[in-house]
Amino acid sequence: MTPLQHLRAAVEDASAALRGDGAAAGGAPTVERPRRDGFGDYSTNAAMLLAPAVGRPPREIAERLGDALRESLGGALERYEVAGPGFLNLFLADGWFADALAHVLAAGDAFGSGGASAPERILVEFVSANPTGPVVAASGRHAAYGDALARILGFHGHEVAREYYLNDAGSQVRKLGESVRARARGEEVPEGGYEGDYVIELAREIPDAADGDPDELASIAVGLMYERIKATLERYGVTYDRFFSERSLYDGEPSPVQRAQAQLDRLGHTYRHDGALWLRTTTFGDDKDRVLERSNGEPTYFASDVAYLESKRDRGFTRQLNVFGADHHGYVARLKAAMEALGGDPETLEILIMRLVHFVEGGEREKMSKRRGVFTTLDELIDELGVDATRFFMLQRSHDTSLDLDLDLARKQSSENPVYYVQYAHARIASMLERAGEQVVADALAAAEAGTTGRREPLDPAERTLTKKLLAFPAEVGEAADKRAPHRLTAYALELAQDFTAFYRDCRVLGAEGEGVEAHRIALSVATKRTIARALGLLGVSAPDEMAREHDA
């Protein structure tokens, strides 16, 4: 149990005792850091929730809760105050902070992990851009988001697999083949074809492309693009358990697509109309029914989407997360309907819509676009900003709000740039620990973990603030996981770095006066270093032990 969980349990126990049985719960009380330091280290609204059931004024109840906590927490509770409409503000003793730090140190690398109350088998599908061109810069947001989300969910205690759905079938792929052949012949690409320069490169790379069969060329070109996409993403720190081939859904007899359709037939959710095969998605809340197979016998993309959905269920995933672009939000209703039609629970299919990325430079906003082959690739963006800055900036905002990426700021190698600010704090700690020496650090850690530093000096406010920020980490991970919100950890990393910087400013660490003070502060610094590294790691951002000392440009 973490220190905060212990505190919460004490509040809940006191609450339950006051309420007696029978009375309604009125919701779980909060135990949170109040906005202002004057309101205590932690604050609870338990008394206000209890008031209706107990039938006494909230402030009176708060007093009684405070008394009860003084009993149960003993010396850990320095004092309490009743404030405002009935808040109970808890001021904790230095000993509580020392114990809390010991807990963080004892947890080691596992600190903050495993908080999932109901572990699930989750498949995260993300990026899944068509293999008809390079990964564009804007896809860097999808990649960073899906990857960070997968890391966070895994750390939180879920079993996570990650997939890229490779659209290697269908008319877009054929168009790529036709475009390659046209370029090989020195011609313009056909109407609606791909105009990017990479098509010319493909034409050069593929032998005898000028005389090739478009389908065959398409297949080869898609293979080459797939390699490039994979390489770009790997460079970005993004790997997959599987690139799931759409074409494979048509392999075999019966194929997965046929099997899914057969199941839908059997359940009575399909019908023929105007020669096409329809899925009655309106039964499950969609606006209109959707075609699975066109009247010409060709399957729609929806047909393979449904089969893919079913494949994920077959493979035992209890939850599917799909990261889609904003232009795909119209598919949410039909996919959820398909899920339900197949006999699944639509609640277990979550479609996370990523809003657009705009790149801002010199105050000008430019939406990168793939049209007419004029685009900036993710590779070019990484060349420009580096992996760390690119990922950090892409992860600063909630997925459902559009993102303005300030290229000028992201390029800066100074503390104005948040990613450097966080990394700098980490490097600074590393440098300090290096100076302290291995043995001193090891001794300090052992003493802090065992509670034997012998420190009697009162804690500095900055030490309390920093410790509380560390203690908040497990809950932050939980929020980031449950709300599919990696950006919370981006903010957390920045806040933690800020609190460390304030601590470093106010509290001398090495050579600090007073018995056990240096040891305690070294231990606190180590815990901070580990937590910064962990938070950044969950975002896919590196935590270097040293930053280049000189900066030019």
Place this chain on the structure above:
RNA sequence: GCGCCCGUAGCUCAGUGGAUAGAGCGCUUGCCUCCGGAGCAAGAGGUCGCAGGUUCGAAUCCUGCCGGGCGCGCCA
């Protein structure tokens, strides 16, 4: 027209029931004998789109309106 998302400081955005609403950037003013100045501090700056409602308490929940984005093919 219908559906989904968004509207919070000059800009970009956190914050989805708690107290006097936050951060980064930008702006203003300061700080280098000192564990990394690639740093630090202070300050100015907000009717939380508008109007009702629920609640002891609303940026947060409900309803309506206004503004913006996206989507509404037997396209991919």
